[in-house]
Amino acid sequence: MSAYVDENTKVVVQGITGHQGAFHAGEMLAFGTKVVAGVSPGKAGTKFMDKVPIVGSVRDAMSFKPDATMISVPAPFVKDAAFEAIDSGINFIYILTEHVPFHDSMAIVHNARRKGAVVIGPNGPGITAVGKCKIGIMPNKIFKKGDVGIASRSGTLTYEIVDAVTKSGMGESTVIGLGGDPVVGLNYIDILKQYEKDPDTEKIVLVGEIGGSNEELAAQYIKKHVTKKVVAYITGRSAPPGKRMGHAGAIIEKGVGTAESKIKAFNEAGVKVAEYPTDVPSLLE
Amino acid sequence: MNLYEYMGKQIFRKYGISVPESYLVEKESDIKPFEKPVVVKSQILLGGRGKSGGIKFARSQKELDDGVRELLGAKIRGLKVTKVLVEEMIHIKKEMYVSIALDRTVKEPILIATTQGGVEIESIPHNELYTRHIDPILGYSDFVGREAVAFMKLEPEIAKQFMSILKILYRVWDEEDCELVEINPLVITEEGKLIAADSKIIVDSDSVYRHKEFEVLDPEKTPLELEASQKGYAFIELDGNIGVIANGAGLTMATLDALTLHKGKPRNFLDLGGTDNSDIVANAFDLVLKAKPKAILVNIFGGVTKCDTVANGIVMAKNKLSITEPIVVRLSGVREDEGRKILKDSNIDSYPTMMEAIERVVKLAGGN
Numbered sequence: 014m015s016a017y018v019d020e021n022t023k024v025v026v027q028g029i030t031g032h033q034g035a036f037h038a039g040e041m042l043a044f045g046t047k048v049v050a051g052v053s054p055g056k057a058g059t060k061f062m063d064k065v066p067i068v069g070s071v072r073d074a075m076s077f078k079p080d081a082t083m084i085s086v087p088a089p090f091v092k093d094a095a096f097e098a099i100d101s102g103i104n105f106i107y108i109l110t111e112h113v114p115f116h117d118s119m120a121i122v123h124n125a126r127r128k129g130a131v132v133i134g135p136n137g138p139g140i141t142a143v144g145k146c147k148i149g150i151m152p153n154k155i156f157k158k159g160d161v162g163i164a165s166r167s168g169t170l171t172y173e174i175v176d177a178v179t180k181s182g183m184g185e186s187t188v189i190g191l192g193g194d195p196v197v198g199l200n201y202i203d204i205l206k207q208y209e210k211d212p213d214t215e216k217i218v219l220v221g222e223i224g225g226s227n228e229e230l231a232a233q234y235i236k237k238h239v240t241k242k243v244v245a246y247i248t249g250r251s252a253p254p255g256k257r258m259g260h261a262g263a264i265i266e267k268g269v270g271t272a273e274s275k276i277k278a279f280n281e282a283g284v285k286v287a288e289y290p291t292d293v294p295s296l297l298e
Numbered sequence: 299m300n301l302y303e304y305m306g307k308q309i310f311r312k313y314g315i316s317v318p319e320s321y322l323v324e325k326e327s328d329i330k331p332f333e334k335p336v337v338v339k340s341q342i343l344l345g346g347r348g349k350s351g352g353i354k355f356a357r358s359q360k361e362l363d364d365g366v367r368e369l370l371g372a373k374i375r376g377l378k379v380t381k382v383l384v385e386e387m388i389h390i391k392k393e394m395y396v397s398i399a400l401d402r403t404v405k406e407p408i409l410i411a412t413t414q415g416g417v418e419i420e421s422i423p424h425n426e427l428y429t430r431h432i433d434p435i436l437g438y439s440d441f442v443g444r445e446a447v448a449f450m451k452l453e454p455e456i457a458k459q460f461m462s463i464l465k466i467l468y469r470v471w472d473e474e475d476c477e478l479v480e481i482n483p484l485v486i487t488e489e490g491k492l493i494a495a496d497s498k499i500i501v502d503s504d505s506v507y508r509h510k511e512f513e514v515l516d517p518e519k520t521p522l523e524l525e526a527s528q529k530g531y532a533f534i535e536l537d538g539n540i541g542v543i544a545n546g547a548g549l550t551m552a553t554l555d556a557l558t559l560h561k562g563k564p565r566n567f568l569d570l571g572g573t574d575n576s577d578i579v580a581n582a583f584d585l586v587l588k589a590k591p592k593a594i595l596v597n598i599f600g601g602v603t604k605c606d607t608v609a610n611g612i613v614m615a616k617n618k619l620s621i622t623e624p625i626v627v628r629l630s631g632v633r634e635d636e637g638r639k640i641l642k643d644s645n646i647d648s649y650p651t652m653m654e655a656i657e658r659v660v661k662l663a664g665g666n
Contacts, residue, residue: 036602088504088507089507089508112504113504114475114502114504114505114508115400115477115502115504116434116472116475116502116505118405119405119406119434120434120435122405123405123406123433123434123435124435127435150572150601150602151601152600152601152602152631152632154632155601155631165548166548167546167547167548167549168546168547168548168572168601169544169545169546169548169549169599169601170546170548170549170551170552171548172599172601172631173549173552173599173630173652176599176630176631193547193548195400195402195477196400196402196405200403220548222548222551223551224402225402225403226402226403227402227403230403246552248548248551248552248555249551249555250555250558250559251551251554251555251557251558251564252551252554253536255518256534256567257534258534258547258550258551258567259532259534259546259547259548259550259551259567259569260547260548261502261503261504262402263547263551267420268420288559289552289556289559289652289653290552290652291651291652291653
C-alpha cells in the first residue's frame, strides 16, 4: 500500500453528473483509477460514460464496496454530502469543491475523526499515487513513477513542481494537495508520517505558503521524526500582510504566517528551501 | 471579511451583549444635539486607532462637532474615514479581554480570556491567559465559563455576567460563521456592569450566501478589487508596475515572488482559476489594464486551463482592447505547443519557462 491509496482503491464520485465531477471522473478513469460508481440523486439507474453505474445515494453505492469518495457538489451541499459518506462508512473522503464555509469543514473534519475517516481538502487538487490511482484533478500527464513524495497546499503550483521533478529525470511516488482553505482535513505532519513509512517514497517535498503555522509545526516534526530527505518551497514571500492571496488560508495576520518564519523553521530543521519552484529538483539530488 | 466596529456592536446588541449607546455619523448633518460626554470613533479597520488620532473625546456640542469634522474624510494610516461612531462615554473601572478565534492547526475554535484588556493581546504573558479549545461538535458548555472565571478570579457578580457573555459569544461565532469574535476591551464599569467597548469580528467570506446582510460589504477592497470580485476573479492590487495574470493561487503567488526576487514590481495578483473559457482570460486583461501597468506577464501552467484557450483569450484581448503595453507570456503544460503557435501568429512573445518570461517582463517594465 502506498500512502493512503493504491491500485486496489475503489472510488465513488458524489456529483458525477455535474460539470466538474463528470470531467474529472472521466480523467480519473483515463488515469486508471477504479471508479466503481457515481452518486447523483436525479440520475440513478443510468450509467456514466456507458460503464460506471450511477446510484441515488452513497448507501446504494456501498454495494460496490468503495474505499474512497470524491465529493464534487456545490459548496452549500458539501457538508451534507460528506456526512452521507462518513455515515455510510467510507473512510477516505476527498472534497474538490472550493468556497466551502470553514465552519462546515470543521464539522466534517471532526465527525470524520470520530469515525476514523481521513479527509483531503476542501479546495485542493486531491491525491495521486503515480501509476496506481488518482483521486482529484491533477493533470494526468505530468507524472513519472519515482520515489519523491510531495505534499502541497496549492494546485497549479504543485503541478509546476511535479513537472520540474519529472523533467529532471526523477519521478514521484505520491502527490497530495492539502487544500488552500483555513480548515482542511490533513496537516503536513499527517502526510509526513505516511511518507516516512511508505516503501515507495525516499525523498519528500513540502510546498507551503503563507498563513497559519502548519509549516513551522512540520519543521519541528521533521527534526525529531523524519529520517528521509525533505526539501521545501514556500510561496508568498512578497505578499503584503492582511491580504488573502487567492486562497482563503493564505493570509498573514498579526505577524503569524509569514514566509520568513516558515523558511527559518525549515532551515533550523535542516530542510533546504528552494528560492524558485524550479530549484526543487536540484535540492533533492 | 472584517466588520467595522459599529457592525460588530449591532451583532452584539442583537445577541444580548451590552454595548454603549451610540449612533453612526456619515455626514455632519447626522450629528445629534449634545446631551452627555461622548467618544467619537473613526470606523476604520485598524488596531491602535486611539494612538493614530482616530478617536476623539467630546464634552460639549462644539467638541463633538469639531471631532466629527476632523475625523470624517481624514486619512488615518492611509485609510479614509467615511463613518464615525458617536458613543456615550462609559465609566471604566477595569478593562478585560475575551475572544474566540479559529485555531487552524487543531481545526477548532479557541477561547482566550484575560483580566488584562485594552492592550494588544500578544503583549500579555501566556500564563496570564485563560485559553481553551472548544470541540465544535460538543459546542459550548457552561463548564467552560466556570473554568474561565475561576482562572480569572472574578468576583461573583462580575463572574455571572462574564459567563453569560462567553456563552453568547460562542453563539455569535457559531451562528454568524465567524473566524474571529473579539471584545477588547470588555469593560467593567464603575456601576459594576460588563460592557463591550469595542468589537472586532471577522466573518468567513465563503459563508456570505447564508448571511445576506454581509453581501453588500467588503470594506477592505479597493474599487478595482471590488469590480474584480463581482466578475469572479481573485484580484489584489499591489503597488508595482507589472500586471500579472496567472492560474492558481499558489502559482500566482509564486509568480509575484519570482518577480520580486528579480527586482520586478508586481502591480497586482490575479488568479484566473481553472477555466476553459477564452472570454474569462480576455476580461482579466481588461481589469489589469485599468491598473495601468507598464507591462503584463501571463504565467500559465496548463491543466484544466488549457494553454490554447489562454492564448486565444490573450489574442482576443489584445485586438479588442488595443493593448499597447508589452505582453510576455509563459505557457507550459496541456496544449502548450498549440498555444504558443497562436501567440506567435499574433506577434506575442511566449516562453516555455517561468524564469525566461520573468526576466523578459522585468526588462520591459524598466526594472532590474
